[in-house]
Amino acid sequence: MDGDWMLGLGLVAAALLLAGLRVVLRVLDAANGADWGHPALNRLDGLNRLFCRYYHRLDCDPPQLPAMGAAVVACNHVSGLDALVMIAACGRPLRFLMAREEYERFGLQWLFRAVGCIPVDRDQRPARALREALRLMADGEVVALFPHGRIHLDRELPRRLKPGVAKLAQLTGAPIVPMRLDGVRGEGQTLLAVFRRSRVRLRSFPPLDCTELSSSDCLGRLQPLLEATERGPG
Numbered sequence: 001m002d003g004d005w006m007l008g009l010g011l012v013a014a015a016l017l018l019a020g021l022r023v024v025l026r027v028l029d030a031a032n033g034a035d036w037g038h039p040a041l042n043r044l045d046g047l048n049r050l051f052c053r054y055y056h057r058l059d060c061d062p063p064q065l066p067a068m069g070a071a072v073v074a075c076n077h078v079s080g081l082d083a084l085v086m087i088a089a090c091g092r093p094l095r096f097l098m099a100r101e102e103y104e105r106f107g108l109q110w111l112f113r114a115v116g117c118i119p120v121d122r123d124q125r126p127a128r129a130l131r132e133a134l135r136l137m138a139d140g141e142v143v144a145l146f147p148h149g150r151i152h153l154d155r156e157l158p159r160r161l162k163p164g165v166a167k168l169a170q171l172t173g174a175p176i177v178p179m180r181l182d183g184v185r186g187e188g189q190t191l192l193a194v195f196r197r198s199r200v201r202l203r204s205f206p207p208l209d210c211t212e213l214s215s216s217d218c219l220g221r222l223q224p225l226l227e228a229t230e231r232g233p234g
Contacts, residue, residue, distance in 0.1 A: 034093050041114060045087070052088035052200070056081070060089040060202035063177060070137035070172050071207070074165050075179040076226040077146035078153060080190035081198065082181055086144060089179075089202050094144040095136050097129060097164075116141070122149075130164065137172045147222065153187055154227060161226075166210055166218040175207035176218070178225040 031046035052058040065071055073094060075086055087094055095116040103112050103119035112119075116136065120129040133143045147161040169176045180203040186193025205225050210218035 033091055034087075036093050036115060038114075044111075048084055049088045052085050056085070056198045056200045058085060058088060058200045058202065060085075060200075061204040063090050063179065063204040064207055065090060065092055065142060065177055066175065066207075069140050070174040071142045072137075072165060072168050072174055072176045073142060073144040073179060074147050074176055074222060074226065075144070076181055077148050077151050078181055078187045079151065079184045079193035081184055081186065081193040081200070082146070083144070084194065085181060085184075085200050085202055086179060089204070090142070092142050095133075095141050097133060097143065097145040099150075118143070130167070133168055134171060137168065137174055143168060147219075147226065151188060151190075158227070161219045161223055163215050163219065165222065166213075166215040169208075169210040169218065170213075170215070173211050175209055176222060177207050178205040178222055179203065180205070180226060 025043065027050075028043040028046035031049045032042045033049055034042075034045055036042050036045055063073070065073070073086065073090070075082060083094075083096055083098075093116065095118060097118045097120050098112070100119040100121050103109060103117060118129050118132050118136070120126055137143055145165055147165045148159050149162045152159050165176060168174070182201045182203075183199045184193060185198040186196040189196070208218065208221055210221075213221070
């Protein structure tokens with residue numbers, strides 16, 4: 001009898017856990033906002049959106065991404081939270097260009113590979129990453145990057161933007177969608193910024209068409225949008 005009672009209790013517990021898991025999966029499916037091509041990745045997308053919306057209290061403008069076709073997303077870079085916030089705000093998957101040392105971070109490389117991140121060797125063969133980004137954009141993907149090249153805070157001395165963002169736009173004819181992040185509590189931090197609760201504000205500006213501009217003119221129009229805390233697009 002004791003064995004039957006324990007077996008019955010175990011079955012009830014398993015049924016409750018299964019029911020709870022189904023509820024969680026339905027919540028994640030409902031929160032999902034972009035199609036990453038696999039149910040598990042779509043549920044991670046939903047989890048990230050809930051995390052950014054409720055834990056980091058994300059307030060964002062609807063990003064002005066094209067409904068389809070290639071685009072470049074450019075944002076200021078203040079912490080390790082930035083990419084999660086950008087993904088949570090966008091209705092399309094973002095394929096991030098990221099430093100190889102970050103791409104190869106222990107335990108996360110499988111995820112970065114699964115979501116289509118592009119590792120960049122800063123000192124060796126950076127052209128390989130550019131070619132991969134161009135290949136993805138030829139397939140109509142959205143490539144995201146931080147043109148400052150690394151974490152850069154407003155209180156620091158101005159830092160020139162890397163020319164890759166302009167090159168991608170000019171070689172493909174794709175628009176650059178500028179974004180501006182504020183309110184991250186863990187500014188200057190990487191992993192800790194993900195867990196320090198913030199009140200994040202993400203602004204999105206009208207797309208820039210750089211096809212008829214020189215690289216320097218394109219970067220000159222982009223930089224004030226990424227760095228000005230109060231100014232709008234013009």
